[in-house]
Structures are given as C-alpha cells and as structure tokens.
Amino acid sequence: MKPELFFKFASIxxxxxxxxxxxxxVGIVNGFLYVFIFTSLWKALYSxxxxxxxNGFTLTAITTYAVLVMAVRISFTMxxxxxxxxxxxxSIAMELIRPTSFFFMNLAENVGHSLFHxxxxxxxxxxxxxxxxxxxxPFEPVRLLAFLFSFFAGYILISMLNFAAGLLAFxxxxxxxxxxxxxxxxxxxxxxxxxxxFFPEFLKPLVNFLPFQYMLYFPTVILTGRVPMAxxxxxxxxxxxxxLIMGIICSLMWSAGRKKLVIQGG
Amino acid sequence: MQQDNVAIEVKxxxxxxxxxxxxxxFLGKLxxxxxxxxxxxxxxxxxxxxxxxxxxxxYVGENGAGKSTTIKMLTGILVPTSGTANVNGIVPxxxxxxxxxxxxxxxxxxxxxxxxxxxxxxxDLLRVIFRVSGSDFDRQMAKLDEALGLKPLLEMPVRKLxxxxxxxxxxxxxxxxxxxxxxxxEPTIGLDVLAKQSVRNFxxxxxxxxxxxIILTTHDMNDIxxxxxxxxxxxxxxxxxxxxxxxLKQKFVHEKVIEVEFYEDDCVMQGIPGVTVxxxxxxxxxxxFDSDSSGIGEVIGTIASQYKIKDISVKEPSVESIIxxxxxxxxxxxxxxNKSFTK
Numbered sequence: 001m002k003p004e005l006f007f008k009f010a011s012i013x014x015x016x017x018x019x020x021x022x023x024x025x026v027g028i029v030n031g032f033l034y035v036f037i038f039t040s041l042w043k044a045l046y047s048x049x050x051x052x053x054x055n056g057f058t059l060t061a062i063t064t065y066a067v068l069v070m071a072v073r074i075s076f077t078m079x080x081x082x083x084x085x086x087x088x089x090x091s092i093a094m095e096l097i098r099p100t101s102f103f104f105m106n107l108a109e110n111v112g113h114s115l116f117h118x119x120x121x122x123x124x125x126x127x128x129x130x131x132x133x134x135x136x137x138p139f140e141p142v143r144l145l146a147f148l149f150s151f152f153a154g155y156i157l158i159s160m161l162n163f164a165a166g167l168l169a170f171x172x173x174x175x176x177x178x179x180x181x182x183x184x185x186x187x188x189x190x191x192x193x194x195x196x197x198f199f200p201e202f203l204k205p206l207v208n209f210l211p212f213q214y215m216l217y218f219p220t221v222i223l224t225g226r227v228p229m230a231x232x233x234x235x236x237x238x239x240x241x242x243x244l245i246m247g248i249i250c251s252l253m254w255s256a257g258r259k260k261l262v263i264q265g266g
Numbered sequence: 267m268q269q270d271n272v273a274i275e276v277k278x279x280x281x282x283x284x285x286x287x288x289x290x291x292f293l294g295k296l297x298x299x300x301x302x303x304x305x306x307x308x309x310x311x312x313x314x315x316x317x318x319x320x321x322x323x324x325y326v327g328e329n330g331a332g333k334s335t336t337i338k339m340l341t342g343i344l345v346p347t348s349g350t351a352n353v354n355g356i357v358p359x360x361x362x363x364x365x366x367x368x369x370x371x372x373x374x375x376x377x378x379x380x381x382x383x384x385x386x387x388x389x390d391l392l393r394v395i396f397r398v399s400g401s402d403f404d405r406q407m408a409k410l411d412e413a414l415g416l417k418p419l420l421e422m423p424v425r426k427l428x429x430x431x432x433x434x435x436x437x438x439x440x441x442x443x444x445x446x447x448x449x450x451x452e453p454t455i456g457l458d459v460l461a462k463q464s465v466r467n468f469x470x471x472x473x474x475x476x477x478x479x480i481i482l483t484t485h486d487m488n489d490i491x492x493x494x495x496x497x498x499x500x501x502x503x504x505x506x507x508x509x510x511x512x513x514l515k516q517k518f519v520h521e522k523v524i525e526v527e528f529y530e531d532d533c534v535m536q537g538i539p540g541v542t543v544x545x546x547x548x549x550x551x552x553x554x555f556d557s558d559s560s561g562i563g564e565v566i567g568t569i570a571s572q573y574k575i576k577d578i579s580v581k582e583p584s585v586e587s588i589i590x591x592x593x594x595x596x597x598x599x600x601x602x603x604n605k606s607f608t609k
Contacts, residue, residue, distance in 0.1 A: 005394050012380065012391075019382075094378045096343045098395050099367040258359070259345045262283060263338060 001104040009105055013112025017120075024120045031074050031125045038066040038193075039133055055197040060134050061224065065195055067129040068137070069220045072151065073192055074125065076158050076215070077117040078110040080182075083166030084175050090264040103163060103250065110159050138225035146232045147223040153239035154219045157211060160246040161186070167250070170257030185210075191217030211242040273447050273479040274317040274340065278349035281310040281335050309335040311503035312349065319446070320477040322470075324494030324511070326484065328593055332503040333483045334373075337451050340481075341371050354447060367396060370440035374452035377436050379424040385435050386420040389442060396443035403442065410438040413468040430461040437465065444476070451483045466492055487586035497585075499592060506592070514588060522562060524553045526569065527577040538568055549576070 017024070046052070046059045057065065083106065086092040095102060129135060165182045168175045187193060189212035196207055196217050207213055218235050221227045227235065286302045310332040317323055327333050338344040340353055342362035351358055358365040371378070379388040393403045411417050414434040419427060427435065437453060450469070454462045470493055472478045482494060490497060490511065497514055499507040507514060523544070528535070533549045540560050545552040555565050562580060569575065 002394070002397075008391055008394060012383070016382065091376065093338065093343045093373065094376055096362065097341050097366050097369075097371045097378065099363040100395055101363070261344060263343060 001101055001108070005100065006104065006108045006111075009108035010112035010115065013109040014116050015112075017113055017116035024116075027074075027077075027117070027121050028124055031070060031121055032128060035067050035070050035125060035129055035133075038070070039063050039129075042066060055195070056226070057195065057197065060136050061226065062195070063133050064135045064137060064224050065220060065226070067126065067133060067135055068223055069192060069195075069216055071122050071126050071129075072154070072216055072220050072223075075114060075118045075122045075151075076155060077121070078113050078159065078162060080162040080166060080179060082106070082109065083163070084169040084179075087169040087261070088264060092261070093263045103254070106163055106166075107156075107159050110162070114155070137223065140225075140229075143222065143225065143229060143232075146229070146236070147219060150219040150222050150232075150236055150239060153236060153243060154215045156243055157239065157246060158186075158215045160243070160250050161211070161215070164246070164250050164253055167253045167257045170260045186212055186215070189213065190215045191220070195221070211246060214239045214242050271319050272316055272352075273319045273321070273354065274315075274481070275352040276313060276315050276336075276340070276349070277351075278312045278314060279310055279336070279339060279346050279351055280308065280312050280348045281332075281339060281344060282347045283307045283309055308503050310339070310346075313500075313503070313505050315498060315505065315508055317479060317481065319479055320473070321496060322473045322480045322482070322494050324482050324484065324490040324497045325500065326487075326490065326497065326589065327500030331500040333500055334451055336500070337371075337449050337481070337483060341369060341449055342366060367443070368445055368447065370443070370445040370448040372433075372436050372440045372448075372450045372453045374433065374450075374455035377424065377432060378439055379432070379435060381425050382423060384421050384423050385416070385427070388424060388435075389420075389439065392439055392442050398443050402444075406442060406444055407438075410441060413471065414438055414464070429456045430458060433457060433461070433465065437468070441472070445478070447479045447481075448472075449481050452485065453482070454484060454486050454489055462486070462489075469493060487589060491585045499589065501593075511585060514585065522555065522557045523581040524555070524562075524565065524569075525577075525579045525581055526551050526553060526575055529574040529576050531574075535573060538565070538572075541565060541569075 042062045043059065046054070046062070052058055054062075083092075086095065095105060098105075161182070165175070165178060168178050172178070189207055189210050191213055196204075196213055199207060214235075218227070218239065222232055222235065283306070285305045285307055286298075309330075313332075313336070325333050325336070335344065339346050340351055340358055342358035342365045345359040353365055354368045356365045356368065378392075379385065380391065383391070389407070398406070407416075414437065416435065416438055419431050419435060422431075424432065424435070433453060433456075437450075440448065453469075454465055457465065466489065469480060469482070473480050473493075480493075482489060484490065494511055497507065497509065497511045498505055527550045530549060535543070535551065541553050541555045543551055544554050553565075553569075566578065569578075
C-alpha cells in the first residue's frame with residue numbers, strides 16, 4: 001500500500017474519532033480513574049510491608065509503571081469489532097473490490113484511531129499524572145528511541161492480534177465471546193494490570209510462550225528504565241519474531257477465511 | 267488458451283454455502299446446542315460462459331438465482347467452491363487486488379463511497395487507490411460529469427445524497443480508473459424513470475465508445491431490452507438460457523398476439539381453428555395462436571375473409587413477458603439448448 005493512501009485512510013479514521021468528542025472526554029476521565037485506582041492500590045499494598053522493594057520495584061517504580069502501562073494501553077486503543085461489523089453488514093464486499101490490502105487498510109484505520117487517542121487521552125493523562133504522582137522516567141535519548149521502536153512493534157503486534165480475532169467473524173456469526181476471551185488474556189498476560197515480574201513462577205513459562213508481554217510490558221519497561229539497555233536489542237528481536245509469527249497466522253487465517261466468507265444482505 | 271478477445275471466461279463455476287438449521291421452538295434450539303444439521307445450498311451450480319470484449323450482457327434471474335454470487339466470485343469477493351473463472355486473464359479470487367485494478371463494480375444496494383466524506387474527497391481517495399494519474403483523472407472526471415451531471419453533487423457529503431444522486435456517483439466511482447470490464451449489480455434499483463434513462467444512455471455510450479465490457483444484473487426488463495444484446499438467464503444456480511436477446515424472442519415465442527377490432531355489426535366471432543380469444547372488450551378482441559403451426563398471414567386472412575375488420579395489429583411479446591413465462595415454468599427450456607450454445 002502506498003504511504004499516501006495509508007495516511008489518507010488513517011486521517012479519515014482520525015477525523016471520524018473527532019466527531020465523538022463526548023466519548024473522548026469520558027475516555028480521559030475513565031483512563032485517569034484507572035491510573036488513580038492502580039497507583040492507590042500499589043501505595044496501599046506497599047505500606048503493608050517493611051521492605052520497600054518488591055520484585056525489583058520500588059513504590060516510585062511501580063507507580064511509574066502503572067501510569068505508563070496505562071498510557072501505552074490507551075495509545076493502543078483501536079476498534080476491535082470493526083471487521084466483525086463489516087462482515088455483519090456486508091460492507092466488507094465494498095472493500096474487497098479495491099486493489100488494496102485488507103490488512104493494511106485495517107492497520108491504517110487503527111493508526112488513525114490510535115493517533116486521536118494518543119493526542120486526546122494519552123498526553124493529558126500523562127501530564128496530569130506527572131503532576132500528581134511520584135514518577136521517575138529516565139530521559140535518555142537512546143532509551144527513548146528504543147522505546148519508540150518497541151512501542152511501534154507492540155502496536156503492530158496488537159493490531160495483528162485484533163485482526164486475527166476479527167477474522168473469526170468469517171467463521172462464526174457471533175464473535176463477542178472470543179473478543180472477551182482475547183481481552184481477558186491480553187489485559188492480564190500483557191502486564192496491563194500487574195507487571196510480569198509479579199507473576200508466580202508457574203505462570204512464567206506460559207507468559208514466555210505467549211506474545212502478549214511484547215505488546216505492553218516490554219515497551220513500558222524499556223521506557224521506565226527497568227530493563228538495562230543491553231537487553232533491549234534481544235527484546236526487540238523477540239518482538240520482530242512475534243510479528244513474523246503473527247503475520248503468518250494472520251495470512252493463513254485470511255486465505256482460509258475468505259473461502260468461508262458470506263456476504264450478508266445480498 | 268486465453269484468447270485476446272475474451273474478457274471473461276467461466277468454467278464449471280460452483281459456489282456452495284453451508285446453512286446450519288436449528289429446530290423450531292425451545293426444544294429444537296436446545297437440541298441444536300448438541301447436534302446441528304448442516305444443509306448445503308448450491309447458489310451457483312457448475313456454470314459455464316464466455317464473454318467477449320465489448321459485449322453488453324444482461325445477467326438475469328429471480329431473487330436467489332445466484333446472480334450476485336456469480337458477480338461476487340468474478341470480482342474476487344467470494345472464493346468459488348470449485349471450477350474456474352478468468353477476468354481479463356486474471357483469476358479474481360487468487361489475484362484479488364490485481365483483478366480489482368482492472369474492473370469496475372457497482373452494487374446497487376451498497377455504496378463504495380465514504381459515507382461521511384464529500385463526494386469530491388471520495389473520488390480523490392479512489393484516484394489514489396486506483397493509482398490514476400492527475401491528468402487522466404481530470405479527463406475522466408470531465409467526461410463523467412458531462413454524462414452524469416456530477417458537478418452539483420461534488421461538495422455534498424455522501425450520506426446527504428438521494429438514491430438517484432448516489433447511484434450516479436457510484437457509477438462514476440466505478441469508472442474512475444476507466445476499467446475494461448464493468449460489473450453492475452442492479453444499478454437502476456430504486457431510480458425514477460428519468461434517472462434510469464440517463465444511466466442507461468450513459469452505459470450504452472461507454473459500451474460503444476470505450477468498448478467497455480459490461481455485465482448487468484437487473485430486474486428491470488427495460489434495461490435488458492434497451493441495453494443488452496446478449497442475455498444469460500439463471501435459475502436455481504444454473505444457466506437456462508444464454509444467447510442473443512432477439513433470439514430469445516424468436517425461439518421462445520411460439521405464441522403471437524393479434525389485437526383486432528371489428529365493426530359493430532359484425533362483432534360476434536365464431537371459433538377459428540387454432541385461434542383462442544384471450545380477452546374481449548366490446549368489439550376489440552385479443553387473439554393468440556401458435557405461430558409454429560400456422561402462419562400469421564394465414565390467420566389474418568381467415569379472419570379477414572369472414573369478418574369486417576376495423577383495425578388490426580400484431581403484438582410481439584416483450585422480453586419481460588417471456589422471462590416471466592420462463593420463471594413461471596410456462597416456457598420450458600430444453601437443457602441441451604444452453605450446453606450447445608456455450609460450446
């Protein structure tokens with residue numbers, strides 16, 4: 001897909017979001033509420049113990065993690081029911097008659113969606129949090145660059161996850177239960193609630209077997225400085241490997257699903 | 267193999283859909299949780315046809331006959347269960363994107379324009395999608411504007427267009443890249459008489475001047491009669507007729523209708539062998555006879571020799587009435603007919 005086209009699709013999707021201003025306002029409040037709840041929880045938990053470092057996190061470190069993981073998560077906001085809706089109303093037919101890749105069109109729409117949420121929600125929430133909470137982010141240019149790279153890789157991964165989940169609509173009439181399951185798996189195993197370091201030992205092999213930690217946890221800990229710079233390249237390589245694996249899964253599902261596709265409404 | 271003058275080639279094309287049916291009522295639904303009976307519906311049943319470049323083909327059939335399913339396979343939206351299709355030398359369901367670049371598609375009940383964008387921006391987006399150069403785009407737009415009167419619509423958001431306006435824009439949208447093959451699935455649905463006529467004029471013009479191959483699906487037989495030299499009729503997923511529209515009339519109209527008006531004093535008509543009265547209105551009568559067994563001159567001669575005729579005319583049944591008869595099974599199409607024609 002040509003970059004020009006990608007940006008056009010992204011900008012249409014961005015503009016669509018602008019029309020839902022009230023949604024956005026609620027989204028800011030909602031996001032900040034989450035940050036407030038989690039930071040308060042950690043504070044209460046840490047005050048119960050004499051030791052100040054748990055699983056390598058000081059209270060400042062865990063507060064920073066809680067704020068930033070939420071910031072990354074909000075930045076990754078995308079409409080994961082979009083493919084489902086296009087299949088249900090049959091409008092997917094109108095996209096398949098265009099000489100464009102369905103995956104990249106979908107990605108472009110996600111990017112526009114996310115860009116809006118980054119500007120309208122991530123930034124305000126991070127700024128408010130910086131003022132209210134005890135947060136420390138190491139400002140090293142190389143680290144910031146590594147974070148950006150890891151962030152993009154994580155973004156592509158989650159976009160692929162949503163794409164694959166959305167393609168289930170080619171097989172099933174109702175995919176809401178799958179989406180709930182995906183949401184639960186993602187929220188927990190990506191480190192969205194609790195950093196992976198806090199997970200019990202028996203869960204760790206499973207976590208390493210799943211792609212979710214490369215979507216939120218690793219980009220976040222690269223930014224917070226929890227990961228030494230020396231480990232960053234291997235993390236990013238793992239992310240790229242998962243992109244490759246997810247890419248293969250997506251394209252297999254796509255070619256299998258197209259045979260199953262039924263256009264609703266004639 | 268692929269001849270240069272063939273635009274579309276379809277061989278043994280088949281599409282099946284699985285439909286799972288659950289029982290009726292609460293118990294039936296409960297049972298369906300554990301055991302579900304799957305039914306296979308054959309929407310398109312091993313069809314063959316070839317369409318040459320520059321042809322204008324009407325693709326008709328009742329609702330659910332498999333017209334749209336065929337179009338969707340030829341446009342790369344659906345993947346056939348078996349058989350092959352070839353459009354412009356491309357296999358649409360394998361090379362969907364490559365195929366899409368060389369065809370134009372209009373689905374009457376959907377739009378490919380962006381609902382919230384002004385028409386102009388939709389067109390501009392399609393220009394980028396189809397990689398049309400700026401000068402080609404301007405030239406094509408000028409042509410489309412002249413034929414379809416797009417100028418007043420360009421600044422309007424698509425959702426504010428009336429059905430007829432939207433259809434004009436959708437037809438224009440499908441032609442931005444000047445495709446050699448155009449698929450139209452009910453493009454005149456819901457249009458008023460004037461709008462229909464302007465769309466028809468335009469289609470006939472691009473078919474003539476650009477040599478665009480057009481496949482038209484419609485329920486409006488006037489579309490067919492005015493535009494399509496060739497007709498493919500589909501029934502329950504199978505082709506039951508494929509040939510010239512004129513030929514359909516000749517082959518399947520065994521009955522001709524004579525409209526006669528007699529002078530008042532000679533109004534009562536006795537029976538004439540082989541002729542039946544289908545309708546009477548005072549001294550005006552509508553008669554039919556089997557045109558295979560008796561010639562038209564013969565019949566008129568017989569009537570004229572016995573009665574005083576005030577006015578007489580012979581009516582050709584319209585394509586619509588023929589097709590209605592086919593749908594009603596009043597005209598039986600012998601199966602060897604379609605096979606011999608496609609070969």
